[in-house]
Structures are given as C-alpha cells and as structure tokens.
Amino acid sequence: MAPVPSPGPDAIRLAFSRAMSAMYRSEVPQYGTLLDLVRDVNAAVLDADPALRAHLARTGELERIGDERHGAIRLGTAAELSDIRRVFAVMGMEPVGYYDLAAAGVPVHSTAFRPVGDTALAACPFRVFTSLIRLELIEDPELRARAAAILARRQIVSPRLMALVARHEAGDALDSHEGAEFVAEALEIFRWHSAATVDFDIYRQLHAAHRLIADVVCFRGPHINHLTPRTLDIDRVQALMPARGITPKETIEGPPPRRCPILLRQTSFKALEEAIAFTSPDGAPVAGHHTARFGEIEQRGAALTEAGRMLYDRLLAHARANAGGRPYDQALRDVFTAFPDTWDGLRRQGLAFFRYAATPAGRAADAADRDGLDVDGLIDAGFLACDPLVYEDFLPVSAAGIFQSNLGGGGPQAYRPSDARAAFEAALGRPVLNELDLYATQQAASLRQALADLDRSDLAA
Numbered sequence: 043m044a045p046v047p048s049p050g051p052d053a054i055r056l057a058f059s060r061a062m063s064a065m066y067r068s069e070v071p072q073y074g075t076l077l078d079l080v081r082d083v084n085a086a087v088l089d090a091d092p093a094l095r096a097h098l099a100r101t102g103e104l105e106r107i108g109d110e111r112h113g114a115i116r117l118g119t120a121a122e123l124s125d126i127r128r129v130f131a132v133m134g135m136e137p138v139g140y141y142d143l144a145a146a147g148v149p150v151h152s153t154a155f156r157p158v159g160d161t162a163l164a165a166c167p168f169r170v171f172t173s174l175i176r177l178e179l180i181e182d183p184e185l186r187a188r189a190a191a192i193l194a195r196r197q198i199v200s201p202r203l204m205a206l207v208a209r210h211e212a213g214d215a216l217d218s219h220e221g222a223e224f225v226a227e228a229l230e231i232f233r234w235h236s237a238a239t240v241d242f243d244i245y246r247q248l249h250a251a252h253r254l255i256a257d258v259v260c261f262r263g264p265h266i267n268h269l270t271p272r273t274l275d276i277d278r279v280q281a282l283m284p285a286r287g288i289t290p291k292e293t294i295e296g297p298p299p300r301r302c303p304i305l306l307r308q309t310s311f312k313a314l315e316e317a318i319a320f321t322s323p324d325g326a327p328v329a330g331h332h333t334a335r336f337g338e339i340e341q342r343g344a345a346l347t348e349a350g351r352m353l354y355d356r357l358l359a360h361a362r363a364n365a366g367g368r369p370y371d372q373a374l375r376d377v378f379t380a381f382p383d384t385w386d387g388l389r390r391q392g393l394a395f396f397r398y399a400a401t402p403a404g405r406a407a408d409a410a411d412r413d414g415l416d417v418d419g420l421i422d423a424g425f426l427a428c429d430p431l432v433y434e435d436f437l438p439v440s441a442a443g444i445f446q447s448n449l450g451g452g453g454p455q456a457y458r459p460s461d462a463r464a465a466f467e468a469a470l471g472r473p474v475l476n477e478l479d480l481y482a483t484q485q486a487a488s489l490r491q492a493l494a495d496l497d498r499s500d501l502a503a
C-alpha cells in the first residue's frame with residue numbers, strides 16, 4: 043500500500059480548530075448565533091471599507107479571519123499541563139507568555155498555546171489560553187488535600203493519543219489517518235460532561251473556596267469554556283447582540299475604539315447555568331447546576347512594543363482610577379487621547395511593531411535615489427512600506443475582567459502576590475516564549491529582507 047502523505051502541524055491544527063468549533067457549536071447553541079453575527083458584521087465591514095479589505099489582504103489576515111478563534115481551558119495538575127503541552131506541540135502550538143492572575147483575585151496562572159512564525163500564523167492562528175489552577179491558594183488544608191487527591195485520580199488524555207504524541211516526538215510525521223485520529227482523540231479532552239465526578243457536598247465546599255476550583259476539580263476533564271471568534275468591529279457586534287437574544291457584559295475590555303486599533307478588545311456574554319448530575323455522599327442522585335461556559339468575541343489590533351505596552355498599562359490604570367462619576371468608556375477615550383492614533387506616529391515613536399516590505403517603486407528606483415535615505419526617508423519616498431503586526435496574544439487585565447464577569451457576585455478575592463512563574467514553567471516542562479521577542483524578531487527579519495531588496499543592507503542594524 044502506498045504511504046499516506048503527512049498533513050503536517052498546520053493542517054492538523056486547522057482541522058482541530060474546526061472540529062472544536064463544531065463541537066462547541068453543538069454544545070452551546072448561543073456560540074453558533076454569535077458566529078453567525080460575527081460573520082455578518084465582518085462581511086458588512088469589508089464591503090463598506092475597501093481600504094481595510096486591501097490592508098487585510100496584504101497582511102494575509104483576510105484569508106485567516108473567518109477561521110480565526112481562540113479557546114480557553116483550565117487544568118488541575120502539573121502533569122496535565124505537561125501532557126497538554128505535548129499534545130499542542132503536535133499541532134505546532136507553543137506556550138507563549140506567562141500570565142499571573144492571582145493578583146486579580148483569580149487562583150490560576152496561565153500561558154497561551156499558539157502557532158509562532160508568519161507561515162504558521164497565516165495557515166491557522168488558533169490559540170488556547172491555558173490556565174493551571176493554584177490549589178495552594180485554598181486556605182483550608184483539608185479541602186486542599188482532598189482537591190489534590192481527586193485530581194490525582196483523573197486522566198485527561200487517552201493512551202492512544204499519547205502514543206500518537208510519542209510518535210511525533212520521535213520524529214515520525216503522522217500520516218493523514220493518524221492525523222484524523224489525533225484530532226478525534228484530542229477533541230475528547232475538551233468535551234463537556236454533564237455528570238460531576240464528585241458528590242454534591244465536595245462540589246459545594248470547593249465552590250465556596252472559589253468557583254473556578256470547583257470547575258476544575260469536579261469534572262472528568264478540562265471542558266473548553268469558551269471559543270472566541272475575531273471580529274472587525276466589536277462595537278457593532280456588541281450593539282447587535284441583544285437583537286439576536288444574547289446579553290453582553292456591559293463594557294468592552296481593553297483599549298477604547300481607535301482609528302488604528304491596538305492590542306485586543308474583548309467582550310463576552312455571561313456563563314450559562316447548566317444542569318449537572320451529582321450524587322449524594324451515600325450515592326443517591328442529586329440534581330445540581332454549574333456555570334462555566336460562556337461566549338466571547340474579540341477585535342485584534344497592532345502588537346505594541348515594551349514602550350507601547352507601558353504607555354497602554356499606564357493609561358488604562360489612569361482611566362480606571364479616574365473614572366469618577368463618569369461612564370468608564372468615556373474616561374477611557376479621554377485618557378487615551380495621549381496614545382498616538384496614526385500608524386506613522388506609532389512607528390516613529392517606537393510604540394508598535396511593524397512588518398516592512400520593499401515597494402515596487404522602491405525596487406524600480408535608481409540606486410542614486412535610494413542612497414542617502416534612512417529608513418524614515420525610504421518610507422517617506424514610498425520605497426519602503428510597513429504594516430502593523432497583529433497582536434497574537436492576550437491581556438492579563440482583560441483576561442481577569444473576563445474571568446471576573448463569570449464569577450458572579452461576591453467581588454474579587456485578593457490573593458497574595460507571589461512569583462509562581464518558575465513553578466509554572468517546571469510544571470510545563472519548558473520555559474514559555476516571550477511574546478515581545480517574537481514580535482521583535484518578526485519585525486527585524488522583515489526589515490532586513492526589505493533593505494536587502496533595496497540594496498540598502500548597510501542600514502540594517
């Protein structure tokens with residue numbers, strides 16, 4: 043029999059992302075409604091704005107946007123985090139960034155598994171925000187030990203899946219049958235289970251410690267808790283949600299609306315209350331419920347440099363502290379007038395990352411016309427073009443806001459700040475990648491190539 047060709051990590055990731063979307067659509071019908079709304083709004087935005095369409099076509103985003111989404115899961119143990127890291131690696135997804143949410147009152151720390159590099163991102167930018175619960179933040183030692191014992195008993199990955207992972211790690215590419223099998227087996231990890239693995243009393247105690255702890259400990263595995271499509275106009279989708287029977291949270295997280303979008307804006311609808319089958323301590327069935335799964339949308343803008351990110355964080359903190367009696371979104375808009383809102387301003391001030399390319403005019407120009415110009419001069423002359431790099435990551439403050447909006451009343455519990463990053467990376471089994479380094483490398487590589495194309499490699503740093 044002829045060998046079956048290997049689909050490769052990008053194709054496996056795309057198939058997996060689509061399978062997850064189909065599964066979540068059947069599990070949570072409101073997600074399907076949201077997908078339809080986002081698709082309609084994106085189509086209308088592109089029809090009305092040919093310049094935006096041309097921009098997205100040039101950057102490769104037009105192709106990927108209809109399939110673009112991120113999901114989120116919450117894990118219980120170090121071993122689970124390590125297994126999940128190995129599973130995602132088969133799909134070309136690497137851990138990028140470290141997010142410590144304990145300071146915001148959420149007992150987890152997280153990373154984002156995502157593809158890295160232009161080709162992989164263009165093929166399918168599927169990301170999974172992955173949190174590890176921090177049981178050490180449970181005050182009661184007895185309850186903490188019980189939660190750990192419950193988690194120690196569960197196995198979230200099948201032996202067959204890990205056999206396929208091991209083959210990949212040994213350097214054997216999965217063939218297309220194995221790729222399909224891998225997708226089906228991996229999907230099972232994230233399925234919803236309407237029966238809990240613990241009795242109702244334990245659920246109640248863990249829920250009282252923190253709802254997220256109950257969500258992680260009391261079920262068979264890390265059900266996907268939301269899947270987020272990317273929209274080109276989040277304000278419009280937010281405004282249209284009620285007409286489709288969806289109630290969004292009140293404010294959009296992240297920066298205010300801008301001509302030049304930066305980072306990430308997100309909004310969500312509240313988690314659903316879902317029926318769960320529990321048992322009583324003596325084994326009798328108990329009907330309960332649990333809220334975990336919700337819907338979210340996001341609009342992505344330019345990746346910011348460290349300086350840009352510092353300015354963003356400062357302005358956001360300022361808006362939060364100074365909203366006074368005013369509506370928050372108005373305070374946010376006022377404060378953000380201090381953040382340049384032209385691509386040229388963002389680039390010249392070193393606030394955002396860009397991808398550079400030599401233009402046809404630049405390639406055709408006489409060497410004499412190109413010589414003597416610096417990078418800004420080449421841009422002004424129309425010899426060098428640049429487009430902002432998309433922010434491919436997450437925002438801890440937004441993430442905390444999304445978490446909070448689903449935690450119900452009671453307000454945030456504050457946790458002691460501590461440096462848990464080393465423990466997280468030890469559990470993961472490798473260090474996380476630094477997202478700023480990734481953007482800087484992409485920018486530098488594009489500039490180096492563009493300058494070489496213009497015979498101006500002398501300008502490359």
Ligand code: OOG
Nearest residue numbers: 114171436440441444445
């Ligand atoms: C993850 C929340 C964070 C985002 O988009 O920032 C997140 C969770 O609730 O598990 O998904």
Ligand code: NI
Nearest residue numbers: 114171270338
């Ligand atoms: Ni999310």
